[in-house]
Amino acid sequence: MTVVSSLKQIHSLYSSFIVLAVVTASIIFTSTQATATEGDNRWFQIKSSLIGDSHIQDGQEILELDTPKRAMDAAIVPITIESKFEQTPDRYIKKLYIVIDNNPSPVAAVFTFPGNHSWKSLSTRVRINAYTDLRAIAEISDGSLYMVNNYVKASGGCSAPSLKDPAAAAAQLGRIKFRLPESFAAGDLVPTQLMIKHPNNSGLQFDQISRYYIPADFVRTIQVTYNGEEVFTVDTDISISEDPSIRFGFAPEKSGVLEVHVKDSKGRTFSHSMNLPEQRS
Amino acid sequence: MKQVKTTRQYGIFINFRKIYANLLSLDTSLLFQKILKIQYSQTCVMFSLALILLTTSATGVMAGGGFQQIAPGLYFSSGVHQDFSKSNKGQIANTGFIVGSERVAIIDTGSSYQQGLRIREHVRAVTDLPIDYVIVTHMHPDHALGTSAFSKDSPQVIGHQNLADALARRESTYLNNMKRLLGDSAKDTQLVIPSKSVTTTEGMSLNLGDRWLYLTAYPTAHTNNDLSVFDTKTGTLWLSDLLFVERIPVIDGSLLGWLKVMDGLMASGCINTQHNRQCQPIVQVVPGHGPVVTAWQSALAKQHHYLEEIANQIRRIISKGGTISQAVKSVGLDEQGNWLLFNEYHGRNVTAAFAELEWE
Ligand SMILES: [Zn+2]
Numbered sequence: 001m002t003v004v005s006s007l008k009q010i011h012s013l014y015s016s017f018i019v020l021a022v023v024t025a026s027i028i029f030t031s032t033q034a035t036a037t038e039g040d041n042r043w044f045q046i047k048s049s050l051i052g053d054s055h056i057q058d059g060q061e062i063l064e065l066d067t068p069k070r071a072m073d074a075a076i077v078p079i080t081i082e083s084k085f086e087q088t089p090d091r092y093i094k095k096l097y098i099v100i101d102n103n104p105s106p107v108a109a110v111f112t113f114p115g116n117h118s119w120k121s122l123s124t125r126v127r128i129n130a131y132t133d134l135r136a137i138a139e140i141s142d143g144s145l146y147m148v149n150n151y152v153k154a155s156g157g158c159s160a161p162s163l164k165d166p167a168a169a170a171a172q173l174g175r176i177k178f179r180l181p182e183s184f185a186a187g188d189l190v191p192t193q194l195m196i197k198h199p200n201n202s203g204l205q206f207d208q209i210s211r212y213y214i215p216a217d218f219v220r221t222i223q224v225t226y227n228g229e230e231v232f233t234v235d236t237d238i239s240i241s242e243d244p245s246i247r248f249g250f251a252p253e254k255s256g257v258l259e260v261h262v263k264d265s266k267g268r269t270f271s272h273s274m275n276l277p278e279q280r281s
Numbered sequence: 282m283k284q285v286k287t288t289r290q291y292g293i294f295i296n297f298r299k300i301y302a303n304l305l306s307l308d309t310s311l312l313f314q315k316i317l318k319i320q321y322s323q324t325c326v327m328f329s330l331a332l333i334l335l336t337t338s339a340t341g342v343m344a345g346g347g348f349q350q351i352a353p354g355l356y357f358s359s360g361v362h363q364d365f366s367k368s369n370k371g372q373i374a375n376t377g378f379i380v381g382s383e384r385v386a387i388i389d390t391g392s393s394y395q396q397g398l399r400i401r402e403h404v405r406a407v408t409d410l411p412i413d414y415v416i417v418t419h420m421h422p423d424h425a426l427g428t429s430a431f432s433k434d435s436p437q438v439i440g441h442q443n444l445a446d447a448l449a450r451r452e453s454t455y456l457n458n459m460k461r462l463l464g465d466s467a468k469d470t471q472l473v474i475p476s477k478s479v480t481t482t483e484g485m486s487l488n489l490g491d492r493w494l495y496l497t498a499y500p501t502a503h504t505n506n507d508l509s510v511f512d513t514k515t516g517t518l519w520l521s522d523l524l525f526v527e528r529i530p531v532i533d534g535s536l537l538g539w540l541k542v543m544d545g546l547m548a549s550g551c552i553n554t555q556h557n558r559q560c561q562p563i564v565q566v567v568p569g570h571g572p573v574v575t576a577w578q579s580a581l582a583k584q585h586h587y588l589e590e591i592a593n594q595i596r597r598i599i600s601k602g603g604t605i606s607q608a609v610k611s612v613g614l615d616e617q618g619n620w621l622l623f624n625e626y627h628g629r630n631v632t633a634a635f636a637e638l639e640w641e
Contacts, residue, residue: 066606068606068609068628072609072629072632073629073632073633074454075633076605076632076633078604078605080604080606123604125605125636156364156625156626157364157365157371157392157423157455157458157459157462158421158422158423158458158531158533159533159629160450160451160454162450162451162454163450164501164504164505164533164534164633165501165505165534165535166446166450166505167443168501168505168535175640179602179639181602191602193602195639195640197640241636243636243640245636245639247604
């Protein structure tokens with residue numbers, strides 16, 4: 001098991017941020033060159049920005065992607081990704097990309113796992129603007145890439161991927177909660193939900209008083225650690241729903257502190273921690 | 282800002298896309314918008330492949346267009362209980378107008394510029410008095426997108442204090458949705474930002490000439506910008522989408538907030554107007570969808586029951602560590618027989634309610 005020093009944590013946080021920024025920038029670059037492209041072409045652009053020419057294999061044996069057929073509320077579309085193989089320190093999912101082809105910013109999230117904690121299921125909530133393919137791409141520790149994708153239909157006419165109550169969101173910004181089962185035994189894979197109060201704003205709106213656009217304000221990086229060891233880090237974007245929620249599983253071997261560090265696009269940082277006893281009951 | 286065109290003194294018509302283009306080079310935080318612009322051109326192609334939705338009966342279209350007088354000088358047109366479609370031209374929400382001795386107030390303008398024009402024709406068939414007020418009860422496209430049809434009347438466009446912001450945030454989504462779902466009927470539709478705001482603390486009185494209207498802006502309920510119109514002359518309360526009759530309610534604000542608003546209305550049974558110190562009893566209520574009701578308490582109670590039921594069932598799932606997907610599959614299914622368009626909107630309600638209730 002790798003012991004991750006705090007210095008290394010900071011470094012990985014920083015480097016993954018750079019990755020997302022570079023990806024975003026290059027997608028913008030390629031997108032502006034081709035003005036009217038088909039859906040497949042858009043994916044081609046995203047793919048080449050994300051992973052270049054690397055070959056992606058069919059991921060049916062590696063991942064299962066669960067999405068609703070239709071986005072019911074365009075602002076909150078729950079998605080779940082399951083790992084279909086036993087992850088071990090020798091073979092594990094190193095990176096997981098979530099891509100929503102036809103969203104304004106298609107790369108919704110890039111998860112990085114250090115390989116020291118096995119997981120079976122990962123869920124989050126995304127915004128869906130239009131009829132789109134939604135993709136999960138896993139990079140295995142040996143460098144191989146696997147993809148699964150689902151088609152998601154847009155929601156009805158009255159639904160929009162916008163904040164329902166911006167004032168309420170602003171009032172509670174930065175509140176963080178962990179939700180864990182009442183009881184579990186040491187070594188169990190514990191289903192854990194991380195909830196962060198944040199508007200995760202696209203910044204596309206018009207402020208009627210100032211007549212200027214309010215700048216984007218969204219969560220950029222979330223890092224979860226247990227006793228100082230990284231559980232996962234995720235770089236996020238405006239395609240993640242307001243009040244970001246991530247459900248993950250991890251198996252704490254002994255008692256300790258579950259911690260989360262959040263950084264947003266305005267440079268704010270939020271942290272939260274929770275003590276886990278050896279055996280919760 | 283010179284890109285903002287002010288048309289006479291009332292609503293402000295804005296070419297948002299033009300502003301995007303101008304601001305793109307100025308603000309580095311708006312990098313994503315370049316992608317968004319590409320997005321528009323692509324989705325236009327997709328929109329032309331839009332779903333063929335429910336077809337509507339000829340009578341349905343009639344019902345969505347004609348106006349009837351439900352109280353002296355108070356005209357009402359009922360929307361059809363369908364989703365937006367090319368055949369119903371988006372005439373799915375109730376709209377109306379109230380005529381005083383000096384002027385006219387419009388309540389909601391429909392889904393498109395063209396529906397707004399049809400409403401205006403109906404007004405002109407009844408009276409030549411000036412249309413001085415256009416009241417928009419909330420942001421939803423079936424209520425708010427026909428406002429530009431009244432530009433030649435130079436009315437005050439009145440909405441909840443949050444309406445302008447809510448519309449601006451949804452502008453591109455709503456206009457694209459209407460293009461996709463209504464096709465040609467959505468032609469020439471543009472957003473009008475209200476010129477006058479009603480605050481949740483003060484309300485607003487409007488004089489139509491021997492007829493006072495009292496406007497109430499609510500805390501977040503159906504949306505974060507719900508406004509009701511009370512006609513003091515006839516005791517008619519136009520609740521719009523704070524009340525759904527027959528058609529399933531849609532949560533796009535706060536389930537808990539909505540329950541509170543309903544509790545308040547049912548507890549008082551009257552409206553405190555500014556010019557009248559007494560609380561004036563509510564005689565009849567106009568919902569946003571469905572027929573006008575005199576037994577409005579029972580209509581509100583039915584809606585209250587639905588929302589409370591899904592809240593309680595979702596709370597149980599949350600307490601067991603369950604997920605939105607699990608809730609969508611199991612919550613509130615007993616209510617299916619009670620509402621039209623249940624399958625289209627119930628899952629959305631459960632999803633939105635879940636995200637709200639898990640922070641309780
Ligand atoms: Zn509505």
